[in-house]
Amino acid sequence: MNSSQQTILDVTDLCKRFGGVFATDHVNLSVLQGEVHALIGPNGAGKTTLISQLSGVLKPDSGKIVFNGKNMAGKPAHSFARAGLARSFQITSVFTEMTLLQNVALAVQANAGHAFSFWRDATTDNSLLEPAYEYLQTTGIAASANKPAAKVSHGERRQLEVAMALATEPSLLLLDEPMAGMGPEESGLMIEILQNLSGSKTILLIEHDMDAVFALADRISVLVYGKLIATGNKQEIQANPDVKSAYLGEDTDA
Amino acid sequence: MTNLPLKKNISRHPAFWINTIALVLLAVVPPVLFISGQPFWLDVFTRLVILALAATALNLILGFGGLVSFGHAAYLGLGAYAVGIPVYHSLYGGMDSIASFNGFLHIGLAVGISALFALLTGAISLRTRGVNFIMITMAFGQMIFYAIVALENYGGDDGLTIDVRSEFPLISLDNPLTLYTVCYLSLLLVLLIVYRITRSRFGLTLQGARSNEQRMRSLGINCYRYQLIAFVISGAICGYAGFLLGNFTTFISPEMMDWTRSGELMFMVILGGAAFLLGPVFGAAVFILLEQLLREVTIHWHLPFGILLILSVLFFNGGLAGAVSRLRSFKNQ
Numbered sequence: 353m354n355s356s357q358q359t360i361l362d363v364t365d366l367c368k369r370f371g372g373v374f375a376t377d378h379v380n381l382s383v384l385q386g387e388v389h390a391l392i393g394p395n396g397a398g399k400t401t402l403i404s405q406l407s408g409v410l411k412p413d414s415g416k417i418v419f420n421g422k423n424m425a426g427k428p429a430h431s432f433a434r435a436g437l438a439r440s441f442q443i444t445s446v447f448t449e450m451t452l453l454q455n456v457a458l459a460v461q462a463n464a465g466h467a468f469s470f471w472r473d474a475t476t477d478n479s480l481l482e483p484a485y486e487y488l489q490t491t492g493i494a495a496s497a498n499k500p501a502a503k504v505s506h507g508e509r510r511q512l513e514v515a516m517a518l519a520t521e522p523s524l525l526l527l528d529e530p531m532a533g534m535g536p537e538e539s540g541l542m543i544e545i546l547q548n549l550s551g552s553k554t555i556l557l558i559e560h561d562m563d564a565v566f567a568l569a570d571r572i573s574v575l576v577y578g579k580l581i582a583t584g585n586k587q588e589i590q591a592n593p594d595v596k597s598a599y600l601g602e603d604t605d606a
Numbered sequence: 607m608t609n610l611p612l613k614k615n616i617s618r619h620p621a622f623w624i625n626t627i628a629l630v631l632l633a634v635v636p637p638v639l640f641i642s643g644q645p646f647w648l649d650v651f652t653r654l655v656i657l658a659l660a661a662t663a664l665n666l667i668l669g670f671g672g673l674v675s676f677g678h679a680a681y682l683g684l685g686a687y688a689v690g691i692p693v694y695h696s697l698y699g700g701m702d703s704i705a706s707f708n709g710f711l712h713i714g715l716a717v718g719i720s721a722l723f724a725l726l727t728g729a730i731s732l733r734t735r736g737v738n739f740i741m742i743t744m745a746f747g748q749m750i751f752y753a754i755v756a757l758e759n760y761g762g763d764d765g766l767t768i769d770v771r772s773e774f775p776l777i778s779l780d781n782p783l784t785l786y787t788v789c790y791l792s793l794l795l796v797l798l799i800v801y802r803i804t805r806s807r808f809g810l811t812l813q814g815a816r817s818n819e820q821r822m823r824s825l826g827i828n829c830y831r832y833q834l835i836a837f838v839i840s841g842a843i844c845g846y847a848g849f850l851l852g853n854f855t856t857f858i859s860p861e862m863m864d865w866t867r868s869g870e871l872m873f874m875v876i877l878g879g880a881a882f883l884l885g886p887v888f889g890a891a892v893f894i895l896l897e898q899l900l901r902e903v904t905i906h907w908h909l910p911f912g913i914l915l916i917l918s919v920l921f922f923n924g925g926l927a928g929a930v931s932r933l934r935s936f937k938n939q
Contacts, residue, residue, distance in 0.1 A: 407824060433826030441824075447817040458814050462825035467807035467832070474807040520825055 357384040360524055360554055361406070361437075366415030366425075368401055368578075375401040376412065377578035383524065388546075388555045390569035392562075394598075398578040399558045400442055403528050406556070407439040408432035420523065433462075438522035440513035442529040442558075448502040452493055452512055455501055456484035459519035484519065491515040491545055507538035514545065518553075525555045531564055543567050574598070620933040625884045628891075629794070636786055648782055654894040655789045656850045659796050661874040661886030663843035668872065669880035670804050671836050672816030673732070676740045677747025678871050681720045681841050683754060683863030685848020688716035690766045690858050697769055709772030709779075713849055720845025721838050723750070728837035732830055744865050754860040765859025772853050779853050789850050793887070796843055801883050803839070812836050813881075877918055879925025888926040892918075 361383040368376035375398040383389045393399050404410040406417060408429035417425045419437055433439075447455050457480040461467055464480075474480060488494040491511040496504050501512060510530055517525055530546065531539045543564050549555065550568060559565050565572060566586055573583040576598045582589060589595055636651035664678045689712045695705035704715070727746040734742055760766045771779040779785045803809045814822045815829040822829050852858050861867075870893065878889025896914065900907035922929045 409820070409824075428828075429820075429823040430826050430828045433824055439824055441821075445818055445821045445824075447814055447821065449817060450814075454810075458810055459825050461807050461810065462822070462827050467811040467827070468835075469807040470809075471802050471806055473802070473805045474810050475805045477807075516821075516825065 357386060359383070360385045360420060361556070362416070362418040363406070364416045364418070366402070366405065366417065367413045368398075368405060368410065369413055374578045376405065376415075379415070379575070379578070379580045381573055381580060381583070383554060383556050384571075386551070386554055387570040388550045388557060388568050390557045390559060390565045390572045391575060392559065392565055392572060393575035396577075397575045399575055400528060401578075402575065403439065403526055403556075403558055406432075407437060407526055433520060433522075436521075436523040437526065438517040438520045438524070439526035440517045440528055440530060442532050444506070444509045444513060446501045446509055446512050446516065449500060451498050451500055452488060452504065452508070452515075453481060453484055453497040455512055456487050456515050456519050457481055459516040460484050460487075463520040487515040487519045490518065490548070492541060505538075507534055507541070510534060510538070510542065511545065514542075518549070523554065525549075525553050527555060527557045527559075529558055529560060531559060531561045539564060619931075621927070621930045624930050624933075628884065628887065632793075632887075632891075633790060637783060640783055640786075645782060648786055650894060650898055652782070652786045652789055652854050653851075654890055655786070655793050656847055656854060657871070657874065657894065658887040658890035659789070659793045659850070660844050660847035661871050661878070661890050662793070662796050662800055662883075663840045663847065664871050665875045665880060665882075665886045666800055666803065666843075667833075667836050667840040668875050669882070669885065670809065670816065671812050671833055671840075673833060673837070674740050674872070675731075675743040675837070675840070676865065676868050676872065677727070677743035677745075678840075678844050679863045679865070679867035680723070680747040680750040681844035682848040682851055682867065682871075683750060683858070683860065684720050684723060685716035685845040685850075686852030686855075686858040686862060687754065687760070687766075687848075688712055688719055688845070689772055689849055689852035690768050691760060693768050693770050693772075694760060694766060707770055707773040709774040712772045713846065716845045716849035717842045720848070721842040724838045724841025725834070728834050728841070732833050732837065744868065747863065747865055747868055751860050751863050751865075754863065761859070763860065765857055765861070768852055768856045768858065771856065772849070785854060789854070792846070792850060796846075797883060797887075799843075803836075804883070808832065808835070873915065875925075877915065877922075877925055879922075879927030879929075879931075882925065882927030882931065885925050885927035892926065 359382045363379055363381040366376050366379040367374065379402060391399055401410065405412045408427055408431060412425050415425060416423050419435055422435065424432055424435060447458065460480050460483045461474065485494060485497060488497050491514050493508050493511045493515065496508055501509060514530060531542055534542065539561060546568055557568060571583060571585055572589045574581050574589060574595050581594050581598060582592045632655065636648050640648040660682055664675065667673050667675055692704045692706045692712060695701040696707050731739055731742045755763050777784050779788065811827060811832050815833060819829050874889035874893050875886045877892060878887065879885030896911060900911050
């Protein structure tokens with residue numbers, strides 16, 4: 353981390369309440385160009401609520417989400433994506449009846465702008481399929497390119513999530529628990545894929561798997577009961593007493 | 607990059623041949639029956655082809671778009687009245703601006719008014735999903751139904767007889783064989799249009815929205831616009847089917863746009879196989895032919911008809927076309 357890095361995402365004073373409960377409680381968060389920023393927190397800390405606001409799926413009650421200099425708070429989800437903010441979903445969300453290649457080709461097509469072309473055959477359009485295939489290679493699932501998404505393993509579908517997010521050529525990648533439900537072997541593979549991306553991509557990573565977080569993240573923010581209680585590098589977070597008591601548990605020295 | 611995994615040649619799938627044979631049979635059998643002295647069957651097939659065309663239009667939004675529109679008979683009605691009303695005024699005066707026998711004007715009116723109605727009602731309906739979408743499209747359909755009932759000038763409830771068919775240069779729709787040919791070629795054209803649309807970027811976006819709307823949005827797609835355009839295209843084509851239906855029956859009434867008619871169109875799509883190009887054609891064929899055959903056996907034909915339809919939906923997952931598309935995997939087992 354050096355101070356010359358630009359802030360790509362600047363969240364200030366973001367609030368979201370469900371009834372009387374603050375799911376997002378005056379959160380301030382900034383993501384710097386080129387970093388892998390991990391967002392961690394115990395179950396129910398409001399991580400998914402936060403990322404949903406950062407991708408336009410939920411509207412915040414108040415606060416700002418400045419992305420590349422523009423305040424995006426309150427805009428619809430597709431505007432976030434068009435602005436260059438792609439997300440993957442914690443619960444796998446792909447086009448199950450399409451093949452992996454078609455899934456990513458659709459993402460490539462979405463990124464190419466409008467799709468008001470009614471006559472030309474897009475299913476054999478190499479300007480869509482070739483980049484799509486490359487993203488499948490990047491995420492290690494090219495071998496299953498022609499299998500329907502419903503028929504591949506959970507791990508491969510998680511990789512597909514990442515491939516689709518990448519295909520929109522985002523300037524910020526929001527990954528919502530990419531390792532969710534994976535075995536150790538699959539997680540290891542995913543960490544490797546994400547390590548290859550770090551450096552070329554700015555990533556905001558929400559993850560439970562501490563091995564993954566410590567292996568990947570440049571900076572870590574900790575969310576507890578909707579509040580951001582700390583941001584810092586790995587050592588700072590591990591040494592932070594608030595984090596220890598709130599998240600890692602009193603007796604943990606991990 | 608050349609190592610893209612390529613799809614197998616489509617013409618080797620049995621579905622391709624079954625579809626081709628079905629379309630060839632539709633081209634050959636009805637004219638042969640007519641020439642060999644069975645004009646009644648040509649009528650049955652003309653109706654079949656027109657409804658297949660309407661169901662194909664519905665399939666674009668229902669099958670490929672995943673949006674269950676329960677008001678599509680309204681477009682059939684609008685299209686038919688776009689023939690009936692100009693012809694009525696040509697014969698009995700009034701409304702000089704639209705009074706005409708000109709078929710091209712009729713088509714223009716049928717398609718234009720249907721597209722406009724689809725745009726207005728779609729813009730509202732598409733803000734809802736699921737059951738609400740079904741109910742609101744049905745409500746808009748019924749709105750047109752009652753609007754026509756209220757038009758006493760044009761017969762209201764009792765309907766309107768089209769005394770003169772749409773006129774075109776060189777051909778006469780009064781000749782049943784010509785009318786059938788026009789309907790059949792129209793069906794082929796619409797199938798081609800829907801085929802191209804479903805494989806285009808637009809069509810893939812539409813199918814993506816059917817599969818997973820949230821995901822489409824997170825890819826940066828505003829699904830609403832695409833669905834609305836698909837809805838308008840579907841309505842416009844259905845309006846054209848109405849133009850054909852008016853010229854075929856030469857008697858039109860609000861009954862043809864009743865919600866039960868919308869239900870029949872929906873049924874043809876689902877029975878034949880939603881999201882399969884020729885599904886609605888199979889659906890319409892089975893629906894019309896079965897209705898005809900059972901009618902000859904018993905006046906209580908609705909009962910066995912209903913039972914057969916229920917069974918077919920239960921046992922043909924993905925409709926008839928879905929069953930055909932699984933032929934290969936069946937053969938390999």
